[in-house]
Amino acid sequence: MGLVTERRDDLVRTTFAAMGTTVEVVVADGEAAEPARARHVPGDTGGERLPGGTGVERLLDEARRLVADWERRLSRFHPDSDISRINAAAGRWVPVHPGTMEVLRLAEDARRATGGWYHPGLGRAMRAAGYGVSFSELTPAPPLQRSGPTPWGEWPEPAPHSGDLALPVDRTAYELDERALRVKVVEGSEIDLGGIAKGWIVEQVASWLRGMGLRQFIVNAGGDMVCVGLCGERPWRVGIDDPFGGTAPALTLDVWDLALATSGTYRRRWQAGDGIVHHLMDPRTGRPAQTDVVSCTVLHERLVVAEVLAKVALLLGRDAGTAWLAGQPQRGWVMIAADGEVRHAWTGRKSG
Template sequence: MKMRSFRAMGTDVQIAIHARACHSESMVEQVLDKVVGMVHDMEQRLSRFHPTSDICRINRGRGQWVEIHPATFEVLRLAREAFLWTDGLFHPCLGAVLEHMGYDVSFDRRREPNEAPVVHVHPVISARCPYELSPDGRHCRVDPGFQLDVGGIGKGWIVEQCAGVLRDSGFEDFVVNAGGDAVCEGRNGERPWLVGIEDPFSRTQHALTLTLDSLSLATSGTYKRRWTHHGKTVHHLIDPRTGQPSSSDIVSCTVVHPSLVAAEVMAKTCLLLGSVEGIAWLSSRAQRGWVVVKNTGEVMHAWNS
């Protein structure tokens, strides 16, 4: 098996490939180099922390049409669909809230929190998405008072693009994993891929282990990206109904789905809704399985064949 690990998008990225006899060592290395370069290029376009990124330029030009790369347009199109599908619970315009809570640089670089007052977003549930996309597929305009942050869905989309490059290069059995958002293509030799779901209360153990065969999974959790703001511990998963970090009883939610972007949207939405509403919401929608870890330590899960 050929492995490649690197740091990008504020997390550890791992690629594992079961190469076949027809794949030379140099060919595998060239494809891996291409994938790594693509990840960094896409991160530069989609990150709200890179001043020249499309997202930063849109945020600086609030209320104006800004020309963007087609890849950025596609991510924003998917994020807008997710906003509408979840009645605004999946909200891609909470960058200002995170910034005023001290998450104004990538988490790797964050030092002391910014003690500016916490801002609250406008009520958005069942309201219009606060940005527009042009019919030409090249421009975006965000409403004044909002800032785009497509970190989660952007990461999932980038991982899916990496998987597409590997498929187009003739690889049939591989994993691309970015901080718990993973595409597991084909099989690990004669067996399915074995994926451990991290236990938020014991980093050395797994809450559950899943076997995946050509499926994707995404995890949203409140236990990793945490910091202190005005003497209070906060995290990065903002509930758009309150403008505050989620206080639901779910600490971690993992969703298995053929589409990694869909899994990302579903995992975050379930977490924000809490175990009762969230699991009911998940169960009424097409997915292959889910794992929920509650703040009591209870692990709940289901698998749909």
């Protein structure tokens, strides 16, 4: 998909393909009329300045370029990305961009904070499951169907190293030398930043748009989004996908000045041999997670935190996941189980 920009219903909307999904930037038209001029563009732009008077469309085109630039640094599907270079040099130090270092630090902090339930070293397990190429090159699985209670129920703890793809969850996948801006992946590990990188890129674009003077907009990458300000005089209306393929949202939220992320087994599912697998790996087994949750959405001030909380809650399962979320710094959540049950809660408190 190329860049598509349209004005409709007092909104300016741009969509484009990136990060394996559709990215959407929507600006409330009243805020779009007078973007700030002559601000520096982040990233490798050589100090380029945006020409004044070009309007919001020019800003949205620049936002697309920023997404593409960061994706080329952080995606394991780009052979020359920082992540691919690190993975190809196991046991050796590799110089990286400061932004890459920031995301790797966030990912390692998340691993420690979650006791390894979130783990950025699952690249090898992803490849073994067939996800060594872009999702568009895989054979998609049929739509998810509602089920009864899952056969494993509250499944037992597996052995710490149940299989050659399992990870010691209390061990990092890489070492960071933040002063020298270099990274070394541990032998036997491969980095896959996945959702946390996507969330971080969305945050960078949102921060840049704020710096350009916009105060009412959303940046949405496949349902993971930052909502800034209001949509005119009302909150942004955000629909939570029905994971079973229904056209109506499972739930609709009123959101402003928050981020939300959704983790789900219904999105990236593909045929692998005679079976169907998904992309959410259990770090204790190195296999697609067995969980009775098919979708979990979390709201937080920071999208990268929402990404981690949503993924871990899904991996934990319906009951353990809801109990765990209750003790986490979040502003609300929606969980949809394999049998169609929808649970949700709104804390109303500031996170962190």
